Structures are given as structure tokens and as C-alpha cells.
Amino acid sequence: xxxxxxxxxxxxxxxxxxxxxxxxxxxxxxxxxxxxxxxxxxxxxxxxxxxxxxxxxxxxxxxxxxxxxxxxxxxxxxxxxxxxxxxxxxxxxxxxxxxxxxxxxxxxxxxxxxxxxxxxxxxxxxxxxxxxxxxxxxxxxxxxxxxxxxxxxxxxxxxxxxx
Amino acid sequence: xxxxxxxxxxxxxxxxxxxxxxxxxxxxxxxxxxxxxxxxxxxxxxxxxxxxxxxxxxxxxxxxxxxxxxxxxxxxxxxxxxxxxxxxxxxxxxxxxxxxxxxxxxxxxxxxxxxxxxxxxxxxxxxxxxxxxxxxxxxxxxxxxxxxxxxxxxxxxxxxxxxxxxxxxxxxxxxxxxxxxxxxxxxxxxxxxxxxxxxxxxxxxxxxxxxxxxxxxxxxxxxxxxxxxxxxxxxxxxxxxxxxxxxxxxxxxxxxxxxxxxxxxxxxxxxxxxxxxxxxxxxxxxxxxxxxxxxxxxxxxxxxxxxxxxxxxxxxxxxxxxxxxxxxxxxxxxxxxxxxxxxxxxxxxxxxxxxxxxxxxxxxxxxxxxxxxxxxxxxxxxxxxxxxxxxxxxxxxxxxxxxxxxxxxxxxxxxxxxxxxxxxxxxxxxxxxxxxxxxxxxxxxxxxxxxxxxxxxxxxxxxxxxxxxxxxxxxxxxxxxxxxxxxxxxxxxxxxxxxxxxxxxxxxxxxxxxxxxxxxxxxxxxxxxxxxxxxxxxxxxxxxxxxxxxxxxxxxxxxxxxx
Numbered sequence: 165x166x167x168x169x170x171x172x173x174x175x176x177x178x179x180x181x182x183x184x185x186x187x188x189x190x191x192x193x194x195x196x197x198x199x200x201x202x203x204x205x206x207x208x209x210x211x212x213x214x215x216x217x218x219x220x221x222x223x224x225x226x227x228x229x230x231x232x233x234x235x236x237x238x239x240x241x242x243x244x245x246x247x248x249x250x251x252x253x254x255x256x257x258x259x260x261x262x263x264x265x266x267x268x269x270x271x272x273x274x275x276x277x278x279x280x281x282x283x284x285x286x287x288x289x290x291x292x293x294x295x296x297x298x299x300x301x302x303x304x305x306x307x308x309x310x311x312x313x314x315x316x317x318x319x320x321x322x323x324x325x326x327x
Numbered sequence: 328x329x330x331x332x333x334x335x336x337x338x339x340x341x342x343x344x345x346x347x348x349x350x351x352x353x354x355x356x357x358x359x360x361x362x363x364x365x366x367x368x369x370x371x372x373x374x375x376x377x378x379x380x381x382x383x384x385x386x387x388x389x390x391x392x393x394x395x396x397x398x399x400x401x402x403x404x405x406x407x408x409x410x411x412x413x414x415x416x417x418x419x420x421x422x423x424x425x426x427x428x429x430x431x432x433x434x435x436x437x438x439x440x441x442x443x444x445x446x447x448x449x450x451x452x453x454x455x456x457x458x459x460x461x462x463x464x465x466x467x468x469x470x471x472x473x474x475x476x477x478x479x480x481x482x483x484x485x486x487x488x489x490x491x492x493x494x495x496x497x498x499x500x501x502x503x504x505x506x507x508x509x510x511x512x513x514x515x516x517x518x519x520x521x522x523x524x525x526x527x528x529x530x531x532x533x534x535x536x537x538x539x540x541x542x543x544x545x546x547x548x549x550x551x552x553x554x555x556x557x558x559x560x561x562x563x564x565x566x567x568x569x570x571x572x573x574x575x576x577x578x579x580x581x582x583x584x585x586x587x588x589x590x591x592x593x594x595x596x597x598x599x600x601x602x603x604x605x606x607x608x609x610x611x612x613x614x615x616x617x618x619x620x621x622x623x624x625x626x627x628x629x630x631x632x633x634x635x636x637x638x639x640x641x642x643x644x645x646x647x648x649x650x651x652x653x654x655x656x657x658x659x660x661x662x663x664x665x666x667x668x669x670x671x672x673x674x675x676x677x678x679x680x681x682x683x684x685x686x687x688x689x690x691x692x693x694x695x696x697x698x699x700x701x702x703x704x705x706x707x708x709x710x711x712x713x714x715x716x717x718x719x720x721x722x723x724x725x726x727x728x729x730x731x732x733x734x735x736x737x738x739x740x741x742x743x744x745x746x747x748x749x750x751x752x753x754x755x756x757x758x759x760x761x762x763x764x765x766x767x768x769x770x771x772x773x774x775x776x777x778x779x780x781x782x783x784x785x786x787x788x789x790x791x792x793x794x795x796x797x798x799x800x801x802x803x804x805x806x807x808x809x810x811x812x813x814x815x816x817x818x819x820x821x822x823x824x825x826x827x828x829x830x831x832x833x834x835x836x837x838x839x840x841x842x843x844x845x846x847x848x849x850x851x852x853x854x855x856x857x858x859x860x861x862x863x864x865x866x867x868x869x870x871x872x873x874x875x876x877x878x879x880x881x882x883x884x885x886x887x888x889x890x
Contacts (some may be wrong), residue, residue, distance in 0.1 A: 194628035236612030252532030253690030290532040295395030295695035306361035
């Protein structure tokens with residue numbers, strides 16, 4: 165198990181190194197390199213950022229400055245379960261803010277392992293399926309014209325699939 | 328690759344398509360994918376196999392077919408019929424119907440005269456939803472890369488620019504700047520490296536046309552960029568795609584590889600001296616990067632913050648070199664103009680706004696999705712005919728065009744035509760083409776607050792009017808919504824609108840007060856009702872901070888149910 169984990173980490177590092185070599189440390193490739201790093205590790209840890217800074221010969225402050233500027237880059241590990249409510253205009257007009265309140269009140273409210281699984285609840289600017297609002301993304305499942313029951317069902321289903 | 332070889336590839340693929348009796352096309356647009364189009368594709372595949380049709384019917388995933396609200400969509404080319412909201416249970420019926428020529432399966436069949444499609448005239452979206460975006464041959468078979476071939480073989484760069492100038496094409500990303508003029512400036516700029524940048528950082532909530540084009544017809548973007556490169560003398564292009572669009576990025580990457588493999592990108596394109604390479608750059612979630620100077624900085628690997636203009640990117644852009652920054656839709660318009668001529672293009676639309684416009688029609692209308700209409704079509708046609716009217720037979724209250732930079736147009740102005748100048752004359756703008764329809768369940772104060780919340784959180788923080796002003800405006804609007812505002816707050820709001828508009832650094836800040844200005848202008852009574860009577864006609868606002876003694880019971884606030 166541990167050996168597996170280590171070899172997995174090594175292969176991720178290899179991917180990152182490959183991206184660094186591909187851009188030959190050109191400073192304008194920083195955003196691209198950060199994308200690769202996040203793809204491999206799920207987020208950008210301090211160690212990852214320092215490593216990139218050293219390899220690209222950029223000040224760590226510059227690398228951190230760029231990474232923290234863009235909302236897409238995560239500086240902390242991603243949550244295990246995530247419910248994202250679209251807050252784009254089209255979804256908003258179709259009641260996404262009310263839905264958000266309901267989801268916060270009725271979904272994943274409990275951390276009791278016997279109950280509905282807990283999840284991080286957040287909003288996104290636009291999930292790009294504007295014709296079918298309100299849209300909710302539960303991990304990788306996209307729910308159209310969603311309501312609270314749909315979200316709970318999707319969470320339960322995913323829990324079942326995982327176990 | 329020569330022009331003859333190109334025609335040969337197209338011919339060959341058309342012949343191959345000719346061996347099929349029909350195609351079953353499954354929409355692969357964002358909405359339909361989310362509604363289960365991927366599974367449907369597999370179901371159709373196996374159903375056709377079951378009936379022994381695998382050599383007679385081509386099952387293919389296409390780009391967006393437009394009617395996103397009724398997905399997943401399926402088209403059968405034999406009788407040119409479309410089915411909406413198709414479920415796996417319908418697959419057997421549709422295939423059976425086809426294989427025995429029964430024409431009996433009427434479930435989910437879209438009426439042939441459906442106004443949503445009848446009133447459109449697609450140019451940019453012409454092949455999207457009909458061709459396989461993952462196949463370069465399919466694009467070539469639909470006269471793809473022909474415009475590029477003709478440009479580099481028969482025309483000199485100046486005449487390509489002249490054609491674009493004469494067509495009257497204006498930037499589709501919001502600015503409306505004449506494209507030909509922009510190209511001309513870059514062409515005349517100092518010799519040396521020049522760049523073509525395709526702005527696909529679609530950030531306006533409520534817009535999804537760029538995404539649809541990226542994953543529905545990626546080669547049309549590459550071809551347009553290459554023609555632009557030839558015209559202005561650039562050898563390198565960048566496509567800056569929004570990071571959230573994973574599938575679009577994959578599709579675009581694949582398209583670039585295919586085009587390079589066929590030597591339609593790279594060195595000596597069509598055996599000429601013209602070289603052009605395209606790289607993909609992935610954005611990272613900053614809305615302000617849709618602003619061209621911020622976008623260029625982001626490509627340079629820096630924090631995507633805007634800088635003052637002039638100098639404009641056409642004079643000093645990427646790494647200080649002359650750079651064309653064009654929106655996706657603008658670029659896709661290029662090839663049809665080269666093929667069919669400037670006169671044809673300028674014959675469509677109005678005098679000041681030629682051609683067509685792709686609109687993302689969303690909100691409280693029956694038919695939502697991507698539509699393309701000639702410029703000058705009235706809002707009424709778009710909302711009532713194409714959109715099929717308001718849901719639940721409701722009444723249209725306003726339409727919001729142009730995203731967070733645009734304005735709300737009240738229903739009394741629905742006869743305004745959809746073009747650059749008419750929309751500005753009623754205090755809105757075209758923006759990238761988002762059109763959100765609102766009915767009487769939408770509160771305009773709440774809407775203004777929503778847009779200001781957006782601008783506030785997307786402000787990059789570089790200039791003070793935008794960074795601080797948007798926060799202050801949001802606070803005031805929230806006060807109105809919560810019932811603790813006074814008359815003077817409306818005045819302050821108005822002052823702030825002017826201040827932010829006049830003094831912000833970039834387009835994001837300058838245009839951020841637009842929704843509020845239009846709402847204060849057209850819906851002042853509604854705003855005042857909130858302030859003085861603590862009543863919200865739409866029943867959205869809760870007035871939780873209002874003094875209970877003075878609060879008037881909100882009219883019909885009991886949970887407006889949304890369908």
C-alpha cells in the first residue's frame with residue numbers, strides 16, 4: 165500500500181517535471197505549469213509551489229502571487245465531497261439562490277456517518293449549461309433543474325457506489 | 328497539402344458518408360451531455376448493431392444543436408427529424424421506426440415547423456450540430472479549410488483585410504470594434520513577431536456560445552485564426568480557453584493535433600511561404616481575464632490584471648508586439664466571409680451591424696438555448712417566437728443583455744432591434760450575446776444586487792474605483808433589499824454609478840454600474856417601493872432588517888413557486 169502510494173507520488177512528480185522540461189523553464193509558462201501540478205496533486209501545496217519556483221528560477225513570492233490570484237487554483241486539499249450550485253444569471257433567475265439556502269438547510273447538514281453524507285457546499289459562477297437551470301454539481305455529476313431531493317439522492321447514490 | 332488534395336479529402340469523406348443511408352446525430356453540447364447524451368450514444372450504437380444497421384446508419388455525437396433546454400436532442404437525417412428529451416427507453420422505438428420506415432414513433436418528435444429553428448439563419452453555427460467535432464475530415468467535407476486555402480493561394484494579405492473591412496464585421500465579444508480595422512493596424516505595425524489571440528475566456532454568467540463552438544466546431548476557430556495570421560503577418564496564435572471547460576479544451580487540443588498532422592497548421596501551409604502555429608492556453612477562473620490586456624498578461628504567465636489603454640494590444644500586445652485579440656465568434660465569421668464575399672455578409676443584418684449574432688437565450692422563456700439571428704431582429708421575435716414566450720404563460724418583465732456589463736431592458740422596449748447601436752440606445756449593450764429573460768417573479772433590486780455581487784468579487788483590485796466602489800454599491804443595494812435603506816442611499820448609488828463608470832481602469836469596472844443604472848432608470852418605482860414601503864412586487868426580498876413597526880405586509884410574498 166505504502167509502496168504503491170510512493171510510486172504514485174513519483175509518477176505525479178514525473179508528470180510535473182515533464183511539464184517543466186517541455187516549457188524549458190520559460191517564465192511565461194508558469195500558469196500552464198501550475199495547471200499541470202494541480203491536475204497531478206489535486207491542489208498546490210506550499211512544497212509544490214516552492215519546487216516550481218526553484219525549477220523555473222522564479223522568486224517563490226511571484227509563484228505564490230500568481231497561484232493565489234486565480235480562483236481556479238486550490239491552495240488547500242480539495243474536499244472529499246463537493247456540492248456546487250451554479251450562481252450564473254440564468255440559474256439565478258430560475259431560483260438558484262433559494263435552492264442554495266434549501267441545500268444548506270436540508271442536505272449534508274449532519275456529520276453523523278449514519279445519515280446523509282456530509283459535503284462542502286459552494287457556488288460557481290457559471291457551469292455553462294444555462295438552458296436547464298438551476299444546475300447543481302455533486303462531485304462529478306451534473307444535475308439539471310435540480311431540487312433538494314435530487315441532490316440528496318445523488319449524494320446517497322455516490323456513497324453507495326463508493327462502498 | 329495542396330488545395331486539390333484538400334478537395335480530394337473532402338470528396339472522399341463525402342463518398343464515405345454517402346454509403347450510409349442515414350445518420351443518427353446525438354447532441355454533445357453542454358446541456359445535453361449533462362442530461363445523459365453520452366449514454367444515449369452507446370444505446371443507439373448497440374440498437375443499430377442489433378438491427379444489423381451498423382453499415383447503414385452512422386451514429387455520431389455532434390456539437391450543440393441549440394435547443395439546450397430540451398436535451399438530450401437527437402436528429403435523424405433521413406427525414407430530417409429531431410427528437411427532444413430523449414431517454415434510453417426511446418432508443419429502440421426510434422431505431423425500429425427508422426429501420427422499418429414506419430414513421431410511427433411520434434413521442435418526443437419535434438414539430439417540423441417549430442419556430443425556434445424557423446426564425447434563425449445560422450452562419451457561425453451553420454455546421455455545428457451537424458458534423459463530428461472530433462473529425463477533421465468531416466469539417467473538410469463541409470468546405471472546411473477552403474477559405475484558408477483560397478486566401479493563401481489566390482489572395483494577398485491586403486485583399487483579405489479589405490474583404491473583412493468591407494464586410495463590416497465588428498467584434499462579437501462586446502466591444503463591437505471593426506475587425507478589419509484592427510487587423511489593418513496590426514498589419515501596419517512594426518515588422519517582426521506578431522500574434523493572433525483568440526479570446527475564449529467566456530466568463531459572462533449566462534453565456535455559453537464560445538464553449539459550444541470550441542467543442543462543437545473547433546476547426547472553424549483554427550481556420551479563422553490562420554486566415555487572420557496570414558492577413559496580418561503573424562506566425563503564432565494562442566487560444567485562451569476558460570479552465571472550467573474541460574471537454575472544450577480536450578476537443579480543441581485534438582483539433583490542433585489533427586490540423587498539424589494534415590499540415591493545415593505548421594510550416595508552409597498549402598505549399599506557400601506562410602507558417603502558422605497555434606497553442607492553447609488555459610485560463611484559471613479569473614473573470615477579468617476576458618478583458619484583453621488582462622488576458623495577454625495571463626498568457627505571459629503573470630497575474631491577469633488589466634493595464635491602461637492606449638497603447639492598445641493592436642499596437643503593443645503580447646510581449647510588446649502587435650497583437651490581434653478577437654473573440655471566438657468574430658474569428659468563426661472570417662471563413663464564411665472569405666468564401667462568400669463581403670457583399671453577401673454586409674447584406675445580412677443592419678447597416679451599422681452586419682451579419683448575424685449568436686445569442687445564449689436563457690431565463691424564464693420556454694425554449695432556452697443557443698440561437699443565431701440576423702442583426703436587427705427584434706427582441707420580441709427572439710423572446711416570443713424563438714423563445715416560445717414566457718414559462719407558465721407569464722408576462723415578460725425585462726430582458727437583460729450583455730451579462731454583468733449590460734443593462735436590463737423593460738418589456739415596453741421589446742420592439743427594439745438586436746444590434747450594437749439599438750441596444751446602446753436603450754441603455755444596454757450586446758456584450759458577448761447573453762440574453763436573460765425575466766418575468767414577474769424576478770425582483771429588479773435583487774437582480775441589481777446579484778450583478779454587483781458578481782462585479783465585486785471579480786474585481787481584480789488594481790484600481791480603487793472598481794475595488795471599493797463595487798463593494799459600496801453592493802452594500803447599498805443590499806440595504807435596499809433588506810429594508811434598511813433611506814432615500815439618500817439611492818442618491819449615493821447614482822453618484823457612485825457615475826464615479827465608477829468614469830474613473831475605473833478597465834472595461835470590467837467601467838461597465839459594472841450598467842445594470843444598476845438601467846434598473847434605476849426603468850424600474851425606479853420598484854426600487855422606491857422597496858425603500859419607502861418595504862414591499863417587493865416580485866416577492867423575492869425579505870426585508871429582514873426593516874423596522875417591524877413600519878413594515879407593510881409584502882404583497883404575495885408567499886413562496887413564488889418556480890417551475
